Amino acid sequence: MGVLVVLYLKAGQTKSKKTLAKPNIRNIVVVDGVRTPFLQSGTSYKDLMPHDLARAALTAALGAGFSDKIPSHTVTMACISANQAITTGVGLIASGQCDVVIAGGVELMSDVPIRHSRKMRKMMLDLSKAKTLGQRLSLISKFRLNFLSPELPAVAEFSTSETMGHSADRLAAAFAVSRLEQDEYALRSHSLAKKAQDEGLLSDVIPFKVPGKDTVTKDNGIRPSSLEQMAKLKPAFIKPYGTVTAANSSFLTDGASAMLIMAEEKALAMGYKPKAYLRDFVYVSQDPKDQLLLGPSYATPKVLEKAGLTMNDIDAYEFHEAFSGQILANFKAMDSDWFAQNYMGRKTKVSF
Numbered sequence: 024m025g026v027l028v029v030l031y032l033k034a035g036q037t038k039s040k041k042t043l044a045k046p047n048i049r050n051i052v053v054v055d056g057v058r059t060p061f062l063q064s065g066t067s068y069k070d071l072m073p074h075d076l077a078r079a080a081l082t083a084a085l086g087a088g089f090s091d092k093i094p095s096h097t098v099t100m101a102c103i104s105a106n107q108a109i110t111t112g113v114g115l116i117a118s119g120q121c122d123v124v125i126a127g128g129v130e131l132m133s134d135v136p137i138r139h140s141r142k143m144r145k146m147m148l149d150l151s152k153a154k155t156l157g158q159r160l161s162l163i164s165k166f167r168l169n170f171l172s173p174e175l176p177a178v179a180e181f182s183t184s185e186t187m188g189h190s191a192d193r194l195a196a197a198f199a200v201s202r203l204e205q206d207e208y209a210l211r212s213h214s215l216a217k218k219a220q221d222e223g224l225l226s227d228v229i230p231f232k233v234p235g236k237d238t239v240t241k242d243n244g245i246r247p248s249s250l251e252q253m254a255k256l257k258p259a260f261i262k263p264y265g266t267v268t269a270a271n272s273s274f275l276t277d278g279a280s281a282m283l284i285m286a287e288e289k290a291l292a293m294g295y296k297p298k299a300y301l302r303d304f305v306y307v308s309q310d311p312k313d314q315l316l317l318g319p320s321y322a323t324p325k326v327l328e329k330a331g332l333t334m335n336d337i338d339a340y341e342f343h344e345a346f347s348g349q350i351l352a353n354f355k356a357m358d359s360d361w362f363a364q365n366y367m368g369r370k371t372k373v374s375f
Contacts, residue, residue, distance in 0.1 A: 043302050043330060050287035051116050052297035058280035059231040061242045067233050068277035069133035083127065103306075104128060105280070110304045112284050122289040127281035135176045143170040182311050187345055188260035190315045192267045195348030197313075198355045202266040206253040208347040209271035213247040220245055227280075244274045271347040303330045314366075316349045320356040324373040334373060 044050055062068060080095040098107045105128040112124030138144070146162060153159045179186050195205065219225055220241060232238045248270060258265035259272065290297055307321040319342045327333060344350055356362045363369040 043300070043332075048117050049119075051113050051301045052285055052287045052290050053299040053301060054283040054285050054290050054295045054297060056280065056282040056298075057227050057229050059278050060228055060239045061244060061276050061278040062239065063244045064132035064275040064277050066243055066277075067236060067239050068131060080127070084125075106304075109282060109284070109301075113301050113304065116284065116286050122286045124284050125281055126284065127279065129279040131277050132275040133277050137176060138174045140170055140172050140174055142167075146170065180311050180315060183315075185312075185315075186260065187316065188267055188272065191272075191346035191349045192258070192261040192265040193313075194316050194352045195266050195346075198352040200266070200348050200351045200355065202254075202268075202271075203250075204351055205266055205271040205347040206250055206268075208351055210247065210250060210253065212347070213245055216242075216245045217247050244276070267346055267348050273345040305329060316344060316346075317353060317356060319344070319350075319353045320362070320373075321367065323357065324367070324369070 080097040084093060084095045085091060098104045098111065100107050105126070108126040108128060112121070112126045115121040115124055139147070146166060149162050150159060153162060177186070180190070183190075194200075225242070228241060230238045230240045253268070253270040256268040256270050257263070259268050261267070284301065285293075285295070287297060287300075303326055305322055305326045307318055307325065309315065309317055309321065323340070327337075342350055342353065344353075356366075357373050360372045363372045367373075
């Protein structure tokens with residue numbers, strides 16, 4: 024599974040953009056970014072068919088009015104597709120292949136693809152290859168009603184068959200992250216999101232007209248509760264002793280976003296003021312059973328070292344994952360000399 028680590032330099036950072044830039048590599052900037060409201064699956068976007076909101080890149084670009092001369096491609100890489108799209112764009116600009124890239128992404132969990140069973144797929148493929156009536160009749164005679172049973176979607180790791188929720192529960196247990204800690208972190212997250220929403224700080228959200236329904240204007244999954252109410256929920260994955268619940272997990276989401284990135288000289292020539300500089304990135308891969316969700320612990324020190332920075336140079340970190348137990352386990356991993364020495368090949372921890 025993917026992990027997004029975003030580092031924001033401290034205000035008044037002594038290292039200038041020039042010292043952070045790499046020799047002979049173009050400065051790459053974020054010009055703008057927008058997104059639809061992120062909604063809980065099944066609440067508003069569910070009436071859209073996949074081609075309305077989750078179209079392939081070229082089709083989406085043409086539908087948005089872009090020229091058919093602009094090349095496009097689609098990235099599908101589980102949780103990390105958006106990251107891959109952005110860093111692919113960074114690479115294209117850095118290498119001089121492009122001056123401008125739009126990286127967009129979409130998730131529509133209200134209408135996920137559901138496939139025919141493997142037996143049914145095989146029969147349909149064989150029928151398409153059959154050349155005679157006899158061959159077709161022979162294949163049809165092998166049909167059984169259970170062929171019609173669909174393959175239901177599962178948000179699971181292929182090699183372990185575990186959902187991310189199961190992995191998060193085991194990870195929280197391994198790092199002794201309590202249920203209370205998880206609920207407190209989730210409550211803090213929702214409370215801050217609600218504050219930002221109420222104060223109009225989520226300026227990247229654009230209204231979206233759902234056909235046949237009202238225009239959606241804001242995220243509907245931001246729901247601050249209370250520790251007392253959260254404590255009443257039962258474990259969602261490992262029952263009855265798990266600590267991951269619906270209240271301290273992210274919800275299945277519908278939504279879409281897009282980011283405009285450019286070479287700095289191109290942006291300035293067109294009169295745009297850059298919002299951020301994209302300096303560096305790193306991808307990591309871990310054991311999918313025990314370390315599936317520990318990506319931030321490994322990626323953070325690596326990307327800092329590549330950029331020539333330390334933890335103290337950073338004002339804010341953005342770790343994108345789905346469970347408060349997961350993020351708190353990563354905090355504990357990064358604050359552990361034992362973990363650094365035994366798993367990361369480092370002499371000391373990389374705590375905040």
